[in-house]
Amino acid sequence: MAANTKAAANKLTAVKKKSSTRKRPAAQKKKATAKRSSGQRKSAAGLKGRSASAAGLRSELQKSSAEQPLMKLLRAEHRHMGTVMQLFLEQLKTIENGELIDTHVVYEIMHYMVTWPDRFHHPREDLIYLRAVEVDPRAFDDADTLQRDHDHTAKCGRAVLRDIERWRLGEISGKVVVNNGRDYVDHIYEHMNVEEKLVFPRIQAALSASDWRELAEDDELQEVADSVFGPRVQREFRNLTRKLRRSLRHSVERGTLVEWVGVEAFMESLDVVSIAYESAVGTAGDHLRGAVRDAVKYAKKDPMSAPLRCAVNNTRVAFRLLGDVFDISRETLDDLSRVNRERIDRIRLLDREAFRS
Secondary structure, eight states, rough: OOTTHHHHHHHHHHHHHHHHHHOOOOGHHHHHHHHHHHHEEEEEEHHHTTTEEEEEEETTTTOOSSSSSHHHHHHHHHHHHHHHHHHHHHHHHHHHOOOOOOHHHOOOOOOOOOOOHHIIHHHHHHHHHHHHHHHHHGGHHHHHHHHHHHHHHHHHHHHHHHHHHHHHHHHOOOHHHHHHHHHHHHHHHHHHHHHIIIIIIHHHHHHHHHHHHHHHHHHHGGGOOOOSSSSSSOOOHHHHHHHHHHHHHHHHHHHHHHHHHHHHHHHHHHHHHHHHHHHHHHHHHHHHHHHHHHHHHHHHHTTTHHHHHHHHHHHHHHHHHHHHHHHHHHHHHHHHHHHHHHHHHHHHHHHHHHHHH
């Protein structure tokens, strides 16, 4: 998949040449080439001149449900990348403030960016851009600019990762990581914002239903399980995943968290009651089976005195059963009290963490 970017670049060039030869007389080729080059420069300048912010990006990610599945997938991956970049900014702020930080989490963030988006997400985008260029050659400038930016982004990502490795070894200061890291985050947001606002709508408009069906059947465009956000988290990103989940918890309003803690405590209380009920039923069954065995034994030994002996034995069994049920009830109440104490402790912990942050 990593080689797709170069292949797509070659195909883009081929499509551009083919389109130029077919649509322009030979006498106008030189003039058209100069005009196209000027257009490329203007397009690149326009793309680079558009700034982006995390808030703006998030608002653009909310699109119509009529969007093609492949485009929905790309937008979902943008949301994942935006989440990771937000965590990266938080880590960079911690480094800048000179606070204690888990350096391995910082490493895992950039390791993820250079091993998943650069390896799978961007090459798939390039292949979709290529199909759009084949349908509408006028889309070449945008596709070529963004494809080159993918290469530039991957190069910058590897450079930031090297900075983090050197910082962990004490070879460079945290300030270098902070400055270069923030530049990288700004570039990622800018790149995704251009794609979301300009390129994705053009692709959606250019490609027909048959184009999307063919793309959906392309093996190189099949969804690849995300190493962090997929169904199974890879071991090498476990610290990053833990931090992302913690960050997500902090971003949710306290009221929602308290409500969830209450629901969770209620469900656990139901489990406690259910276990107690099963224990009581099991205990009653054991006592009943014991009483039946004793009655059969009494009847075989002395049928005349068996009824009286059974009545006395059943009374003893009933008292033992009541004692067992009482013990089960007491333990159940203790468990319910423990669940409630844990709920209260978790709410206090949430309040404490919210105050610290």
